[in-house]
Every structure is written in structure tokens, then in C-alpha cells.
Amino acid sequence: MTDQIKELIKAAKERAVKETDSEPEPALTSAVDWPVDCKVGLGLEGAVACETTIGYVNGSKGWLIYRGLDCFELSEFSTFEETSYLLIFGKLPTQKELDEFKAKLGKYRVLTQEEWDAVNALPLGKGHPMSDLRSAVSVLGLLDPTSEDTSVEAETEVAIKLIAKLPVITGIVARTRHGEKPLQANPDLSLAADLVRMMSGNEPTEEDARVMDVCLILHADHGMNASTFTSMVVNSSLSDMYSSIVAGIGSLKGPLHGGANEAVLKTLEEIGSPDNVDAWYKKAREQKRKVMGFGHRVYKAYDPRARVLHPLAELLSKRD
Incomplete structure (x- = not known):
């Protein structure tokens, strides 16, 4: 099935190219000459806050690009570990660099006993899952003796630690909320495969691991979105990672x-069944409710992530 996954991603890119051929190419530019004149609208729309060579979103063409490589190509051929290295260090790793990076992620993924006890002592499941995640990251910061070192080298290392540890935290949160025993990481697995295992409690199939890998790749970066901007504002005051x-x-x-x-x-x-769609929609319109899931603030063409994930979700749904 992994070959089939690759073919589905390849077909998704071909459709994207064909359907957006008339749209302008991504406006990748050279370095910005500061200060920049811009018209700022409500909610900072149109504001230019910084320049980057990391991620680029072209909404009119429906392209998502990491360090010059489009998300379709990375989804088809890369792994989350390799993509993470690309985003952090600005280049694809050699095999030696990738092996060392994967080993470091595996080492950091195994929580220390102090980290494990502290995270599991939180009142997980009492509030929203994202609140659980947020609180757990804050606890990890309290336990990291390097957390107050804001040098580039130290911050980069913390970023790598968090890339490694967040899947473990996600597994702990998910299983605790379902009344199941949390699982410690297995550093011998890929990050994606281990995430599937730590959430489901089952050894992942090759297909499950690959689909999770693709999901993580597609959500690794999305330009200057709200959460990235928020993090950058905090970091700009030289606060810690x-x-x-x-x-x-x-x-x-x-x-x-x-x-x-x-x-x-x-x-x-809430809808429950396809038979209930018309009645639900009529009621939603009468109540002037916002129907989520249609359209995107940036993408005016088909969201490239959805182009890939839709056929993969359909593929998995047909399994026994």
C-alpha cells in the first residue's frame, strides 16, 4: 500500500499543476529592503512583519513550499525527520546527518522519569486537549536546565527536543483522556510510527506509519500564520523557546x-447521518451559524494539504 500512497500523492500534484496552470507562479523574491511600505488592514491584514526563506504559501495557486521544495514532493519522497532537518537547518541532510538527527530525536523522545511523572501528574482530561498539551510543554520547560539559555544554539536544541517530545505528550494526553495507560516512547521506531503506537496502543502497520508521516510533513510549516506569529512575538522579546x-x-x-x-x-x-444534512443546514442558516470547513483565509485555490490528505483518508477508510 505504500506504493499506492506514493502514486496517490503524485496524482494529487499532477491535478494541482493542471488546475492552477493559469495562475501566476509563486512570487519568491530576493531579500527585502527594509523598511517596507504596506497597507495594514483590520487584524493586521497586509502587514509585513519579517522576511523568511523557510516556508512560503501561495494562496492563488494553491502551493505550499518549504525551503524551495513543494509539499507534494516532500510528501511523496521525504520523511518527517528529514523535513524537520530541512526546515531547521535550511538544507536537506546527508545520510550521515539524517542518521545522527534521527538518533538525537529518538534519544530526546524518551521522557526522563522526572518528565514522565510531572506530565502524568497534571490534571489531564479535565479541560481541552490543547490545554493539556500547552500545560505539558510548560512543565517540560520548568524541568529543562537549559531553558533560560536564549542563544541560537541552545534554542535550536530546545526546538529539536520539543519536536521529539510533543508526540509522546500527544500520546499521553490521548490515552489518558480515553482512560488508557500512557505509553513511553520507542526510540527504535520513526517518529510517525511511534506516534501511531503511543496513541493507538498497537504496533503500527507500514501504511499507518507512512500516512502519519505525510500528515506531519504537511503540517510542519505554514508561513506566518497566527500561531507562528504569536510565537515570534514572544521570542522577539528574548523570552525562552x-x-x-x-x-x-x-x-x-x-x-x-x-x-x-x-x-x-x-x-x-452533530449531523450524524447523510439523511440529516438538509435539515441540519436549514437550521444552521436560520440560526446564522458559521459552517466550518469551507474556504480558507489564504488559499483561493484548493488547499494543497487537502489534495494529498483526501485520497489518503479515502484509501484508509476502505481497509478492513
């Missing part, structure tokens, strides 16, 4: 950002 990420998670929780997908799921659960 943990504080920046905690703030970013708080922003991501909102229903107009990462919480939008949760709102869609709640809508589907």
Missing part, C-alpha cells in the same frame, strides 16, 4: 486557527 511554543499552542487552539478542524468534526457528529 518554551514560552514561545506555549503561546503558539494557545493561538493554535482557537477555532479560527487549528481549532477549525475540531469544529468540523463536531459538526459531522
Whole structure:
């Protein structure tokens, strides 16, 4: 099935190219000459806050680019570990660099006993899952003796630690909320495979691990979105990396950002059956409710992430 996954991603890119051929190419530019004149609208729309070579979103063409590589190519050929290295260090790693990076992620993924006890001592499941995640990251910062070192080298290392540890925290939160025993990390697995295992409690199939890998790649960066901007504002005051990420998670929780997908799921659960759609929609219109899941603030073409994830979700739904 992994070959089939690759073919589905390849087909998704071909459709994207064909359907957006008339749209302008991504406006990748050279260095910005500061200060920049810009018209700022409500909610800082149109504001130019910084320049970056990391991520680029072209809304009219429906492209998402990391360090010059489009998300379709990375989804088809890369892994989350390799993509993370690309985003952090600005280049694809050699095999030696990738092996060392994966080993470091595996080492950091195993929580120390102090970290494990502290995270599991939190009142997980009492509030929103993102609140659990936010609180756990704050606890990790309290326990990290390097957290107050704001040098580039130290902050980069903290970023790598968090990339490694957040899947473990996610597994702990998910299983605790379902009344199941949390699982410690297995550093011998890929990050994606281990995330599937720590959430489900089952050894992941190759297909499950690959689909999770693709999901993580597609959500690794999205330009200057609300949570990234929030984290950067905190970091710009020379606060520590943990504080920046905690703030970013708080922003991501909102229903107009990462919480939008949760709102869609709640809508589907509320509708219940395809037979109820017409009646539900009529009532929603009468109540002037916002129907989440349609359209995107940036993408005017098909969201490239959805182009990939839709056929993969359909593929998994047909399994026994």
C-alpha cells in the first residue's frame, strides 16, 4: 500500500499543476529592503512583519513550499525527520546527518522519569486537549536546565527536543483522556510510527506509519500564520523557546486557527447521518451559524494539504 500512497500523492500534484496552470507562479523574491511600505488592514491584514526563506504559501495557486521544495514532493519522497532537518537547518541532510538527527530525536523522545511523572501528574482530561498539551510543554520547560539559555544554539536544541517530545505528550494526553495507560516512547521506531503506537496502543502497520508521516510533513510549516506569529512575538522579546511554543499552542487552539478542524468534526457528529444534512443546514442558516470547513483565509485555490490528505483518508477508510 505504500506504493499506492506514493502514486496517490503524485496524482494529487499532477491535478494541482493542471488546475492552477493559469495562475501566476509563486512570487519568491530576493531579500527585502527594509523598511517596507504596506497597507495594514483590520487584524493586521497586509502587514509585513519579517522576511523568511523557510516556508512560503501561495494562496492563488494553491502551493505550499518549504525551503524551495513543494509539499507534494516532500510528501511523496521525504520523511518527517528529514523535513524537520530541512526546515531547521535550511538544507536537506546527508545520510550521515539524517542518521545522527534521527538518533538525537529518538534519544530526546524518551521522557526522563522526572518528565514522565510531572506530565502524568497534571490534571489531564479535565479541560481541552490543547490545554493539556500547552500545560505539558510548560512543565517540560520548568524541568529543562537549559531553558533560560536564549542563544541560537541552545534554542535550536530546545526546538529539536520539543519536536521529539510533543508526540509522546500527544500520546499521553490521548490515552489518558480515553482512560488508557500512557505509553513511553520507542526510540527504535520513526517518529510517525511511534506516534501511531503511543496513541493507538498497537504496533503500527507500514501504511499507518507512512500516512502519519505525510500528515506531519504537511503540517510542519505554514508561513506566518497566527500561531507562528504569536510565537515570534514572544521570542522577539528574548523570552525562552518554551514560552514561545506555549503561546503558539494557545493561538493554535482557537477555532479560527487549528481549532477549525475540531469544529468540523463536531459538526459531522452533530449531523450524524447523510439523511440529516438538509435539515441540519436549514437550521444552521436560520440560526446564522458559521459552517466550518469551507474556504480558507489564504488559499483561493484548493488547499494543497487537502489534495494529498483526501485520497489518503479515502484509501484508509476502505481497509478492513
